[in-house]
C-alpha cells in the first residue's frame with residue numbers, strides 16, 4: 001500500500017517547512033503545501049520538496065469560475081505535484097473543467113474535491129442558511145464529485161465508512177482532522193485517530209499539528225505508522 005500519511009506543512013516560511021522536511025523521510029510521508037506557505041514561498045518551495053523526494057499535495061482549494069480553476073489546475077499539474085484540490089461547492093461545471101485540465105496535462109495529478117471543511121459543524125452550516133447537516137452535505141457533494149470524474153474527496157474521517165461504501169474502493173478519501181487519542185482538537189470540530197480513520201476506509205490521513213507541533217516529528221510519524229501496523 002502507498003504511504004497514507006500526508007504532513008500538512010502549515011508554516012509561515014520556506015525555511016521552517018524545509019527544516020521539518022529534513023527531519024523526516026519520503027518513505028514515511030508525503031507533504032501538503034497549503035495557502036499560507038504557498039503564498040509566502042511559492043513554486044520554488046514545492047520544487048525543493050520534490051527534489052528531496054517528497055510527493056507534494058498542493059492544497060490551494062481552488063473555488064472560482066470554471067475557466068479560472070481550469071487554468072490554476074493546469075499550472076499545478078505543470079509544477080509536477082502529486083495531488084491538487086478544488087472545492088466541490090464550485091459545482092459541476094467547475095469540477096468538470098478542472099478534470100479536463102488534469103486529463104490534458106502530461107503529468108496528471110490526483111484531483112480531489114473538498115466537501116465540507118472539518119472545521120464546520122452542523123450549527124455553522126445552519127448559520128449559513130443550509131438546511132442539510134454536515135454529514136448530508138458531504139454525502140451529496142461526494143456523489144457530485146464522483147459524477148464529475150474526480151479522483152476523490154477531502155472529508156472528515158467520520159464520514160469515511162459511508163463514503164467508502166457508497167463510492168467504491170478506487171475513490172480516494174483524504175481525511176484531515178486526525179489526532180492522537182488525547183491530543184487537543186484545536187479549531188477542528190470533527191476529529192478521529194489515525195487507526196480509526198484507516199479502519200473507516202480513509203486512503204490518506206492529513207496530519208498537521210500532531211506531527212509538526214511534536215517535539216520529535218520523526219517519532220510522531222513513527223507513532224502513526226506503529227498505530228497503523
Ligand SMILES: O=C(O)c1cc(=O)[nH]c(=O)n1[C@@H]1O[C@H](COP(=O)(O)O)[C@@H](O)[C@H]1O
Pocket residue numbers: 008009010034059061085114116117118119154155156176177178186188206207208209210
Ligand atoms: O484540504 C485540507 O487539507 C483540509 C480540509 C479540511 O476540511 N480540513 C482541514 O483541516 N484541512 C487541512 O488539513 C490540515 C489539518 O491540520 P491539523 O489540524 O493541524 O492536523 C490543515 O492544513 C488544513 O488546511
